[in-house]
Amino acid sequence: MNRSWTSALALAAFLAVLPASAQSTTPAQSTPQQATQDQNAPAPAPPVATNDPKILKQQQQGAQGQTPQAAPPAAAAPTSDPTTDPNNTKKPKNKKDDVDEIGSRDVGKGMNWISLEKEIAIGKAMAQQVEAQSHMVDDPVITEYVNRLGQNLVRNSDAKVPFTIKVIDADEINAFALPGGFFFVNTGVILEADEEAELAGVMAHEIAHVAARHGTRGQTRAEAMSLARLALIFVPGIGPYIAFQASGFAIPVAYLQFSQGFEREADYLGLQYMYKAGYDPQAFVTFFEKIQAKEKRKPGTFAKAFSTHPQTPDRIAASQKEIAAILPGRAEHIVTTSEFDDVKSRLEVMHNRKRTDGNKNNDGRPTLRRTSTASDPNTSTADNKTDTNTQSSGDDRPTLKRRDP
Numbered sequence: 105m106n107r108s109w110t111s112a113l114a115l116a117a118f119l120a121v122l123p124a125s126a127q128s129t130t131p132a133q134s135t136p137q138q139a140t141q142d143q144n145a146p147a148p149a150p151p152v153a154t155n156d157p158k159i160l161k162q163q164q165q166g167a168q169g170q171t172p173q174a175a176p177p178a179a180a181a182p183t184s185d186p187t188t189d190p191n192n193t194k195k196p197k198n199k200k201d202d203v204d205e206i207g208s209r210d211v212g213k214g215m216n217w218i219s220l221e222k223e224i225a226i227g228k229a230m231a232q233q234v235e236a237q238s239h240m241v242d243d244p245v246i247t248e249y250v251n252r253l254g255q256n257l258v259r260n261s262d263a264k265v266p267f268t269i270k271v272i273d274a275d276e277i278n279a280f281a282l283p284g285g286f287f288f289v290n291t292g293v294i295l296e297a298d299e300e301a302e303l304a305g306v307m308a309h310e311i312a313h314v315a316a317r318h319g320t321r322g323q324t325r326a327e328a329m330s331l332a333r334l335a336l337i338f339v340p341g342i343g344p345y346i347a348f349q350a351s352g353f354a355i356p357v358a359y360l361q362f363s364q365g366f367e368r369e370a371d372y373l374g375l376q377y378m379y380k381a382g383y384d385p386q387a388f389v390t391f392f393e394k395i396q397a398k399e400k401r402k403p404g405t406f407a408k409a410f411s412t413h414p415q416t417p418d419r420i421a422a423s424q425k426e427i428a429a430i431l432p433g434r435a436e437h438i439v440t441t442s443e444f445d446d447v448k449s450r451l452e453v454m455h456n457r458k459r460t461d462g463n464k465n466n467d468g469r470p471t472l473r474r475t476s477t478a479s480d481p482n483t484s485t486a487d488n489k490t491d492t493n494t495q496s497s498g499d500d501r502p503t504l505k506r507r508d509p
Contacts, residue, residue, distance in 0.1 A: 201430045203376050211262045211373060212317035217324045218283075223317065224265060227284025231268065234288060241271040241291060243454070249447045250289055253300070257308050258285075260380035262373070263315040275455075277395060281310040283319035291451055297391060300444035301437070304378050305388030312373035318366040371423050375431070384437035385427050389420055 199209040218226070241247060247270065254269040267285040274290045281287040287310060297303040313319065375385045 203380050203431065206260060206262055206376060206380050209262055211315055211369075212264070212321075214317075214321050215324055215328070216317060216321050217327065218320040220264065223320045224284035226320075227282040227286045230282045231286035231288075234272075234282075234286075235270070238288075239273045241273045243450065245450060246291075246447055247271055249443060250294070253304060254287060254289075254307050254311070257304060257311055257377055257381050261308075261311050261315050261377045263311060265314065267311070267314070279306050279310050281314045283314070283317070285314055287311070287314075291455070294448060295451055295455070296395065297444075297448075298394075299387055299440035301378070301383040301387035301439050302391035303444070304381065304383045304438075305374065305385070305391055308378040308381075308383075308388070309370050309374035311377060312370040313366070315373060315377075316366070316369055318370065322363065322366065368419060368422065371419055372426060375423060375426055379431050379434075382438045384439055385423075385431060387439070389423050389427075393420065 199205040200211065250271050251269045254267060258267045263285065265285040267287055269287045269289070271294075272288050272290050275292045275295075276290055277292045277296050278290040279288065279293050287307075289307065293306055294303060297306070371388075375388055378388060379385045
């Protein structure tokens with residue numbers, strides 16, 4: 105009885121499971137609408153013969169029923185058009201062209217047999233000689249202003265030495281920097297400048313000579329040439345030690361008179377220094393153009409030692425090209441200040457007073473001088489007349505005598 109019941113229950117459970125299994129193994133039949141859509145679907149594109157691994161992978165995924173992944177969009181090519189590339193900026197290729205690198209670059213490298221410490225000692229000795237032979241301006245307002253202007257340019261330069269800046273009371277348009285940072289500015293430069301930026305341009309040019317160590321590098325070249333001549337003709341050359349008579353000081357010519365290459369480099373660096381300090385770099389070119397025109401009208405405007413400094417047309421064009429090429433645009437520049445105008449007015453008053461004092465006893469009229477002869481009471485009248493005639497005979501003026509009636 106128990107066995108029959110157990111068998112019956114097992115048979116009933118088997119029959120209940122059988123329809124579900126049969127239904128799961130029966131293939132699904134598509135409806136007429138689905139069949140129509142399948143017939144209208146486009147036939148898959150035949151595989152393209154290619155060796156590109158990306159395309160081959162997409163074909164394999166399509167054959168396996170996978171949706172091929174779309175390739176990522178290509179990156180846009182960089183453009184130099186400032187209208188389409190807002191990040192386009194002037195970025196120089198090397199440090200010497202980059203004003204942001206000023207102070208961290210070595211512009212004074214090159215053949216140089218003189219150490220920096222020795223260069224400072226040489227410049228100090230020369231500066232003492234210049235001060236001993238020149239009339240220095242001691243007005244504290246003028247000297248403090250010029251020194252502060254120069255020190256601001258030095259801070260924005262590549263100079264590796266401290267600067268000592270002084271003013272010489274001289275009408276000639278001249279400025280020069282000795283090795284080691286000893287810098288002298290004539291009052292004639294200040295009076296000739298119409299704006300502070302023009303004065304800053306002249307000073308920046310001289311600071312560049314010191315930063316690039318042109319003085320000692322030029323002296324090294326001169327000594328090397330002397331040694332070469334000595335080896336060839338067995339006669340020591342004295343060229344490098346000839347006193348630079350044009351400057352009025354017994355300074356070796358190599359320390360003040362630079363090659364054209366050094367002058368162009370000083371132009372190049374000086375423009376960067378004055379720009380870094382905030383000044384309008386165009387004022388540098390404007391000043392030298394103005395001075396050149398004045399020199400043509402009135403020869404002798406420049407001091408002889410300054411004759412190598414005026415820019416030639418080629419150097420002026422190169423400076424303008426540099427301003428456009430490597431100096432980033434700036435909304436505002438320092439052109440001039442009221443302090444510059446005050447100092448210039450103070451100098452004009454000082455120079456006018458000096459001219460007045462110089463002309464006080466020299467106004468073009470003849471100067472009369474009275475010659476007196478002291479007579480000795482113990483001497484006779486005849487002797488006095490004889491002495492008078494003797495003294496008068498040594499005088500170039502005619503002697504007048506009264507005739508006896």
